[in-house]
Amino acid sequence: xxxxxxxxxxxxxxxxxxxxxxxxxxxxxxxxxxxxxxxxxxxxxxxxxxxxxxxxxxxxxxxxxxxxxxxxxxxxxxxxxxxxxxxxxxxxxxxxxxxxxxxxxxxxxxxxxxxxxxxxxxxxxxxxxxxxxxxxxxxxxxxxxxxxxxxxxxxxxxxxxxxxxxxxxxxxxxxxxxxxxxxxxxxxxxxxxxxxxxxxxxxxxxxxxxxxxxxxxxxxxxxxxxxxxxxxxxxxxxxxxxxxxxxxxxxxxxxxxxxxxxxxxxxxxxxxxxxxxxxxxxxxxxxxxxxxxxxxxxxxxxxxxxxxxxxxxxxxxxxxxxxxxxxxxxxxxxxxxxxxxxx
Amino acid sequence: xxxxxxxxxxxxxxxxxxxxxxxxxxxxxxxxxxxxxxxxxxxxxxxxxxxxxxxxxxxxxxxxxxxxxxxxxxxxxxxxxxxxxxxxxxxxxxxxxxxxxxxxxxxxxxxxxxxxxxxxxxxxxxxxxxxxxxxxxxxxxxxxxxxxxxxxxxxxxxxxxxxxxxxxxxxxxxxxxxxxxxxxxxxxxxxxxxxxxxxxxxxxxxxxxxxxxxxxxxxxxxxxxxxxxxxxxxxxxxxxxxxxxxxxxxxxxxxxxxxxxxxxxxxxxxxxxxxxxxxxxxxxxxxxxxxxxxxxxxxxxxxxxxxxxxxxxxxxxxxxxxxxxxxxxxxxxxxxxxxxxxx
DNA sequence: GTGAAAGCGCTAACAC
DNA sequence: GTGTTAGCGCTTTCAC
Numbered sequence: 001x002x003x004x005x006x007x008x009x010x011x012x013x014x015x016x017x018x019x020x021x022x023x024x025x026x027x028x029x030x031x032x033x034x035x036x037x038x039x040x041x042x043x044x045x046x047x048x049x050x051x052x053x054x055x056x057x058x059x060x061x062x063x064x065x066x067x068x069x070x071x072x073x074x075x076x077x078x079x080x081x082x083x084x085x086x087x088x089x090x091x092x093x094x095x096x097x098x099x100x101x102x103x104x105x106x107x108x109x110x111x112x113x114x115x116x117x118x119x120x121x122x123x124x125x126x127x128x129x130x131x132x133x134x135x136x137x138x139x140x141x142x143x144x145x146x147x148x149x150x151x152x153x154x155x156x157x158x159x160x161x162x163x164x165x166x167x168x169x170x171x172x173x174x175x176x177x178x179x180x181x182x183x184x185x186x187x188x189x190x191x192x193x194x195x196x197x198x199x200x201x202x203x204x205x206x207x208x209x210x211x212x213x214x215x216x217x218x219x220x221x222x223x224x225x226x227x228x229x230x231x232x233x234x235x236x237x238x239x240x241x242x243x244x245x246x247x248x249x250x251x252x253x254x255x256x257x258x259x260x261x262x263x264x265x266x267x268x269x270x271x272x273x274x275x276x277x278x279x280x281x282x283x284x285x286x287x288x289x290x291x292x293x294x295x296x297x298x299x300x301x302x303x304x305x306x307x308x309x310x311x312x313x314x315x316x317x318x319x320x321x322x323x324x325x326x327x328x329x330x331x332x333x334x335x336x337x338x339x340x341x342x343x
Numbered sequence: 344x345x346x347x348x349x350x351x352x353x354x355x356x357x358x359x360x361x362x363x364x365x366x367x368x369x370x371x372x373x374x375x376x377x378x379x380x381x382x383x384x385x386x387x388x389x390x391x392x393x394x395x396x397x398x399x400x401x402x403x404x405x406x407x408x409x410x411x412x413x414x415x416x417x418x419x420x421x422x423x424x425x426x427x428x429x430x431x432x433x434x435x436x437x438x439x440x441x442x443x444x445x446x447x448x449x450x451x452x453x454x455x456x457x458x459x460x461x462x463x464x465x466x467x468x469x470x471x472x473x474x475x476x477x478x479x480x481x482x483x484x485x486x487x488x489x490x491x492x493x494x495x496x497x498x499x500x501x502x503x504x505x506x507x508x509x510x511x512x513x514x515x516x517x518x519x520x521x522x523x524x525x526x527x528x529x530x531x532x533x534x535x536x537x538x539x540x541x542x543x544x545x546x547x548x549x550x551x552x553x554x555x556x557x558x559x560x561x562x563x564x565x566x567x568x569x570x571x572x573x574x575x576x577x578x579x580x581x582x583x584x585x586x587x588x589x590x591x592x593x594x595x596x597x598x599x600x601x602x603x604x605x606x607x608x609x610x611x612x613x614x615x616x617x618x619x620x621x622x623x624x625x626x627x628x629x630x631x632x633x634x635x636x637x638x639x640x641x642x643x644x645x646x647x648x649x650x651x652x653x654x655x656x657x658x659x660x661x662x663x664x665x666x667x668x669x670x671x672x673x674x675x676x677x678x679x680x681x682x683x684x685x686x
Numbered sequence: 687g688t689g690a691a692a693g694c695g696c697t698a699a700c701a702c
Numbered sequence: 703g704t705g706t707t708a709g710c711g712c713t714t715t716c717a718c
Contacts, residue, residue: 008661010492012469014695025705030697040703055490060467061407062695065710070404080429089423093450102464105448107436121445124403126355147398149353233635263635266609270637292576292606294613318351357711368689373713383687405711408694 013056022050033058064126071100073315074122076132078110078200082232082259083287084304085133088155091308092131099316101128110199116141123148129315135160136201151318153311156302157202158329165318165326167310171202174300174332175209178254178282181298183213185340187252187280189222190214193239193264194256196226203256206284210254223247227260236263251279258283258290261297265339269294281339286332296337303330356399365393376401407469414443416658417465419475421453421543425575425602426630427647428476431498434651435474442659444471453542459484466491472658478503479544494661496654499645500545501672508661508669510653514545517643517675518552521597521625524641526556528683530595530623532565533557536582536607537599539569546599549627553597566590570603579606594622601626601633604640608682612637624682629675639680646673 015033019026024047031039032047039047050056064070075092077085092103104127106118116138122130123144129151135158137145145152145163152164159172182190192210194203214220223246225239236259244250255261261283268275275281275295283290286301307330314326358376362369367390374382375390382390393399407413418435420428435446447470449461459481465473466487472494478501480488488495488506495507502515525533535553537546557563566589568582579602587593598604604626611618618624618638626633629644650673657669 008493010490012492016695026695027697027706028704031704034697038703043703055486057463057466057487057491059469059695061404061413061469062710063697064404065408065712066695066697068697068710080423080432086423086429120400123400126402126404143398144400147353148400149351149355151351231631231634233632235635237635266635266637288574289576291574292578292580292609294609359711369711370689370713371687374688377713381687386687402711405694406713408696409711409713411694411713 012059013054014059017054018047018051018056021054022046070126070128071102072125072127073101073103073312074106074119074125074127074130074132075103076106076108076115076118076122076130078108078133080107082257083289084257084285084302087304088133088308091305091310092312093308094305095309095312096316099319101312101316101319103131103312110197112136112138112141112199116144119144128319129153131155131311131315133157134201135162135166136199151315153314155307155311157205158327159205162327165311165314165328167307167314167326167328167330169303169307169330169332170209171205172209172212174284174302175206175211176213177209177332177334178206178284178300179210179213181334181336181340182252182254182280182282183217183219185276185280185342187340188219189247189250190219190252190254191243191247191250192221192224192254192256193236193243193260194224194226196228206256222250232257232259233263233266236260236265237267238263240264240267253279253281255281255283258285258287258297258299261299262289262293265293265295265297276339276341280341282337286335290337295339296335298335298337298340300332300334303332306330355402356397357402360397361390361394361399364397365389413469413471414445415468415470416444416446416655417449417462417468417470417473417475418446419449419451419458419461419465419473421451421476423450425600426632427600427628427645430647431476431651434648434653435655436651437648438652438655439659442662444655444659444662446474446655453540455479455481455484455542459487462487471662472496474498474654474658476500477544478505478509479542494658496657498650498654500548501670502548505670508654508657508671510650510657510669510671510673512646512650512673512675513552514548515552515555517627517645518549518554519556520552520675520677521549521627521643522553522556524677524679524683525595525597525623525625526560526562528619528623528685530683531562532590532593533562533595533597534586534590534593535564535567535597535599536579536586536603537567537569539571549599565593575600575602576606576609579603579608580610581606583607583610596622596624598624598626601628601630601640601642604642605632605636608636608638608640619682619684623684625680629678633680638682639678641678641680641683643675643677646675649673 015026018029108115131153133156154166156168158168225243227235282298286299358369361372375387451458474496476499497509499511501511568586570578625641629642
């Protein structure tokens with residue numbers, strides 16, 4: 001049902017068109033359009049009005065090729081499916097606010113292979129920097145990053161060797177801290193509920209840290225449930241029901257993220273389970289959504305927004321060629337909410 | 344705490360480097376790297392191994408300038424704060440899957456001014472097409488779109504005049520349909536809860552359609568609550584409490600989105616309110632999160648993913664220069680859930 | 687099947 | 703303050 005077919009492929013205007021329309025040389029037109037100060041007010045006005053009248057939009061491709069500068073920062077994240085990465089993106093936007101840099105996003109769906117191809121694609125546009133999640137990359141991706149000659153910031157996680165700069169939290173330490181809090185509160189029969197994602201290295205590290213502290217206390221996970229895809233809130237609900245009917249004497253459920261934790265919490269409340277008396281619950285991330293639940297779920301803030309803005313600042317500084325090779329470890333705080341009893 | 348300062352600004356490799364390393368002319372290297380078939384297998388292997396060994400990443404800036412082709416689709420959306428746009432983005436990714444096109448995202452935060460500057464910025468990269476939310480744009484933005492000479496797809500909303508192609512639903516009709524369902528169910532004392540966003544035209548149109556049907560039935564909104572920012576789930580909870588304590592005899596609450604509707608629903612359930620007997624509730628969007636609530640909130644699916652993939656297909660087709668100027672109106676279906684009683 | 691030359695639209699560098 | 707010249711790293715075109 002075509003209703004009108006516009007002339008795609010109209011030739012875009014060039015500097016030359018503005019030059020002719022204003023009677024000013026291309027070079028000076030270029031100066032005006034780049035807000036350079038060494039142009040007389042009269043010339044500037046002539047150019048600006050001609051450009052506006054014609055509807056000229058500069059060609060950054062040509063500009064970038066000529067100047068060898070591209071004001072783009074490649075940002076590569078695993079997913080948009082939960083609230084965690086959009087918030088990192090907002091942090092990045094904030095951090096880039098007062099610079100000429102613009103973020104460009106790519107998504108990997110937690111696949112190293114896709115990360116590699118997205119990275120290749122983005123690097124081919126010669127961005128001013130790269131911000132990407134995690135420290136685990138394919139060899140080829142790592143090589144591209146090392147060879148790129150631009151600032152690289154790996155974010156979210158600090159447990160491992162960074163290529164250049166890194167901003168994040170220690171997920172292993174976060175897992176340990178939560179385990180310690182749970183043990184201190186007196187819980188001993190602990191179940192784990194999480195995603196079936198072998199490539200979510202941060203979730204894996206949290207669980208490793210968690211298990212480590214449990215082991216030292218002679219405790220180990222009694223049962224576990226995993227899911228993939230679907231509504232996390234619903235999955236949390238379903239998995240909670242499943243694990244509790246299979247292993248009714250659990251006294252704590254550790255969820256790998258807040259969304260499934262929230263689903264579990266709602267299920268428990270509906271079923272009159274004494275939380276946190278008989279059963280404690282905890283998630284991870286500190287998502288805003290938790291504010292709207294009947295009672296607060298214990299969680300740990302992953303410092304998402306802050307990570308984004310710090311990473312952006314590092315790229316901005318490195319581009320303005322201050323510094324480089326920075327390591328920033330943020331410390332998430334544990335929020336016991338109302339789902340962990342006092343120890 | 345710098346731990347290592349890599350040599351930013353290493354000169355990236357060029358075709359010439361690969362040419363010299365492989366002993367093949369630049370032109371033929373270029374052919375191989377673009378997967379052209381008119382190259383002998385022997386030459387191809389030489390080139391490929393040299394390129395891989397060196398870690399060559401092509402410069403798309405130069406390529407785009409020379410070929411006058413850019414495989415980028417500019418995607419401009421209002422926000423990443425709720426689940427609606429990320430899902431549109433996923434639809435777009437899907438729709439672009441089997442093409443050479445790559446989406447690039449920009450966010451406006453519901454500001455026409457920011458839309459204009461994001462658009463300007465993106466058009467300056469000469470993308471192959473633009474997908475943007477809504478039909479309302481500044482005059483300057485509209486002029487840029489019209490003059491761009493590339494396929495433009497306005498998405499989400501079909502209530503108004505499109506520049507080129509359009510894919511969406513009628514929000515006015517959606518509002519009308521919900522009002523009709525509510526009236527049919529026998530509710531008469533209706534309250535509205537929504538965002539304080541004058542520039543969210545789709546929410547506005549839904550409310551207009553809603554009021555229109557109410558008026559015709561001699562009914563009008565009894566009370567309203569507005570919010571801006573913060574956790575939508577929490578705001579839904581707070582606004583529900585506020586509106587019901589101010590106007591206790593309301594028998595229906597119409598929320599402008601599912602998130603605040605979910606917050607309201609949770610609040611009502613906790614306070615033992617008979618839903619949908621004494622009080623009916625409805626939201627909008629059909630977000631996945633609703634699947635995890637104790638009872639289903641009435642809502643309307645905004646067809647987000649489908650809109651994204653259809654829009655992407657239009658751009659892909661127009662680029663391959665089939666068609667153009669397409670209008671697709673999808674029909675959202677009303678899901679009465681368990682929060683509207685049978686009429 | 688391969689190579690040489692020209693040029694995409696802009697900006698750096700320098701001359702005036 | 704303004705103009706001229708020479709590329710940026712590719713791809714197009716055409717010759718071989």
